[in-house]
Amino acid sequence: MDQIVNVDEFQELAKQALPKMYYDFYNGGAEDQHTLNENVLAFRRIMFRPRVLVDVSKIDMSTKILGYPISAPIMIAPTGNHKLAHPEGETATAKAAAACKTIMIVSYMSSCTYEEIASSCNAVRFLQIYVYKRRDITAQVVKRAEKAGFKAIVLTVDVPRLGRREADIKNKMISPQLKNFKGVFSTEAQPGKGSGVQAFTSRAFDASFSWKDIEWLRSITELPILVKGILTREDALKAVEAGVDGIIVSNHGGRQLNYSPATITVLEEVVQVVRGRIPVLLDGGVRRGTDVFKALALGAQAVLVGRPIVYGLAAKGEGGVKKVIDMLKNEFEITMALSGCPTIDDITRNHVRTENERLQSML
Numbered sequence: 001m002d003q004i005v006n007v008d009e010f011q012e013l014a015k016q017a018l019p020k021m022y023y024d025f026y027n028g029g030a031e032d033q034h035t036l037n038e039n040v041l042a043f044r045r046i047m048f049r050p051r052v053l054v055d056v057s058k059i060d061m062s063t064k065i066l067g068y069p070i071s072a073p074i075m076i077a078p079t080g081n082h083k084l085a086h087p088e089g090e091t092a093t094a095k096a097a098a099a100c101k102t103i104m105i106v107s108y109m110s111s112c113t114y115e116e117i118a119s120s121c122n123a124v125r126f127l128q129i130y131v132y133k134r135r136d137i138t139a140q141v142v143k144r145a146e147k148a149g150f151k152a153i154v155l156t157v158d159v160p161r162l163g164r165r166e167a168d169i170k171n172k173m174i175s176p177q178l179k180n181f182k183g184v185f186s187t188e189a190q191p192g193k194g195s196g197v198q199a200f201t202s203r204a205f206d207a208s209f210s211w212k213d214i215e216w217l218r219s220i221t222e223l224p225i226l227v228k229g230i231l232t233r234e235d236a237l238k239a240v241e242a243g244v245d246g247i248i249v250s251n252h253g254g255r256q257l258n259y260s261p262a263t264i265t266v267l268e269e270v271v272q273v274v275r276g277r278i279p280v281l282l283d284g285g286v287r288r289g290t291d292v293f294k295a296l297a298l299g300a301q302a303v304l305v306g307r308p309i310v311y312g313l314a315a316k317g318e319g320g321v322k323k324v325i326d327m328l329k330n331e332f333e334i335t336m337a338l339s340g341c342p343t344i345d346d347i348t349r350n351h352v353r354t355e356n357e358r359l360q361s362m363l
Contacts, residue, residue, distance in 0.1 A: 007287050007308045007324055013315035014085070021171040022084045026310050029254035030163035035262065036254025039285030042262035045355040046294045051340030059333050060343045065279060065302055066152060066224055066246065068124045071101035072329045073344065074292055076321075077253075077283045077304035078128035078154065078228075080109025081176070085314040091120040093313055096321035098123035100329070105154050105304065108141065113179050118148035126152040128228065130159060131209045131217070137184055142221050153221060154248065155214075158229030160207040163256035214242040226281075231260055236270040239278075246279040253284055253306055264295060268354075271299030289331025293339065297352040 004010065015023050029036030061072040076097050083089035089111040097104035098121040105126045106117055114127065127145040131138050142153060167173075217225060226246035227239050239247050249267050251260045263284035271280050282295045283304035295303045305328065312320035341347045 004323065004327075007311075007327055010308060010311040010315050010320060010324060014311035017314050018085065021173055023314075024167035024171055025081075025173055026079070026085070026307060026314075028165050028167035029258070030165055030256055031258040033254060033258070035251055035258050035260050038262040039251070039254055039264075040287060041285075042264045043285055043288070043291045043294060046264070047353045047358070048290075048293075048335075048339055049351055049353055050338055051351070054340035054342065056337040056340060056342050058342060059336050061329065061333055061336065063302065063344050065103060065281070068103060068151065069101075070103055070124075070302070072292075072332060073296060073300075073302035074286075074325060074328050074332070075102055075281070075302050075304050076104040076309050076325075077306035078105040078107035078156075079306050079310050080107040081111050082310070082313060083111030084176075085310050086317050088317060090117050092318035093309060093321050094123065094125065095121045096312075096318045096325065097125075099322055100325040102325065106150070108180070109178060110180065111176075111178070114141075114144055114148050114150070118150070125150050126154050126226070128154040128156055130156055130204075131206045131213070132204050133206045134204075135206075135216070137181075138217075139220050140184070141180070142217075142223075146221060146223060150223070152224040152226060152245070153217070154226045154228050155217065155244075156228045156252070157209075158250070158252050158256050159205060160209070161205075163252065163258070165255060211238050211242055214244065218243065226279075228283075229256075230270060231263070231266050233269045233273040236273045236280075240274060244278065246281065247274065248304065249280060249282045249284075249300070250304075251284055264291075264298065267295065267298045267300055286328075289328050289333070290335050292328060292332045293335040293341075293347060294352055296344065296347045297349055298354075299349070 063073045082093055086092055091112050094104055094117050103124050105128050108129050127150045129141055224245035226248055227244050228248035228250050230236050230239060230247050230249055236247055249263045249270050251263055263282050267282050274280055279301045281302050282300040286303045286305050292303050308324045309321055312324035339351055
């Protein structure tokens with residue numbers, strides 16, 4: 001792995017390692033993938049305003065999320081079916097997260113059981129969930145998370161229906177039976193009928209779930225609840241009013257509503273309305289340590305990394321995941337030093353210049 005010099009190089013290795021159906025499942029987005037691509041490109045349009053002659057002989061990247069210390073503001077986003085990428089599945093990802101001293105958000109669609117992941121290593125983990133038509137199943141999952149020692153629930157709120165993922169439809173993506181739901185309901189697809197993931201979600205997910213139902217979720221758990229999938233100031237305000245404990249600015253990695261905005265372009269409007277009352281995290285398009293810095297400068301407490309983690313897992317297992325996180329941390333540390341920021345608290349809005357600001361300056 002010594003010859004791998006950046007995160008993107010793991011994508012090509014993953015493409016070589018995985019069957020086309022599985023690579024397309026991880027890599028693909030909705031429809032013509034405008035949002036998927038824009039998530040990455042939007043970061044490139046933000047420029048730095050570095051400070052010089054600052055003592056950066058010691059750089060401290062550490063921070064806390066919901067009171068839990070992490071080595072850097074880089075967390076693992078929830079992504080499903082890790083055993084399609086590597087035989088050890090989510091247990092390998094969890095061990096890498098623990099070694100890197102960061103938080104993994106485990107997907108409800110994990111190949112390994114929540115209990116297997118929890119017992120694989122000692123670390124802070126959150127569990128991502130959806131709300132099912134059968135509320136008893138959601139309640140059961142939440143209780144299992146509590147019992148297994150998960151520290152928070154991440155409710156994904158942008159999937160009343162599944163986005164149109166054309167690669168999965170074309171490949172007739174097979175959705176395997178998930179161990180977490182064995183004996184509860186089938187997560188397998190009927191062969192030959194398009195995307196199995198789409199068939200499962202339309203059968204299982206509750207499209208009527210709305211803001212008033214956050215109270216129901218709160219009633220069944222003492223764990224903190226974060227909502228993932230916020231893209232507007234209006235919904236950010238509703239989230240705060242609903243009493244959630246954190247917001248994740250996310251467009252589902254460009255896999256849901258195509259032409260929804262790149263997350264980094266709407267982060268600031270969410271941060272402004274939240275006004276520091278709860279943490280705001282961001283996912284979507286993070287491929288460099290410079291991206292992490294830009295997100296923090298615009299008000300995020302941390303970023304979540306999704307596809308690169310899966311690519312690292314597919315290419316090199318646990319070691320690949322660890323390498324991805326370490327590379328992002330190293331790049332972030334260099335960015336902090338070259339921008340004149342010895343600690344996370346030193347990163348300010350004045351350290352970046354957005355495309356809008358650049359265009360306005362030209363008028």
